[in-house]
Amino acid sequence: MDAQSPTDDPWTHSQLFTVRVWYEPVDAGQSEVRMQAKHILTGETRYFRDWALLAAYLTSKLDVLSAECNP
Numbered sequence: 001m002d003a004q005s006p007t008d009d010p011w012t013h014s015q016l017f018t019v020r021v022w023y024e025p026v027d028a029g030q031s032e033v034r035m036q037a038k039h040i041l042t043g044e045t046r047y048f049r050d051w052a053l054l055a056a057y058l059t060s061k062l063d064v065l066s067a068e069c070n071p
Helices: 051-069
Strands: 017-027 030-039 045-048
Touching: 017 051, 030 051, 045 051
Parallel strands: none
Antiparallel strands: 017 030, 030 045
């Protein structure tokens, strides 16, 4: 069955993460956004300072799942 099929269960092609976002003080009166992504099933945890890198990491996990489901 094609992964894009509307009858395909989307939960079988998904990943579950917690994403934590906070401000980290860097200098007097200045702060930067920090992010943590934790993969719920494996416990793998990564930290980020850039939204694009966080999005790329999350997308890469979907790509791995897709490759495993469609060898």
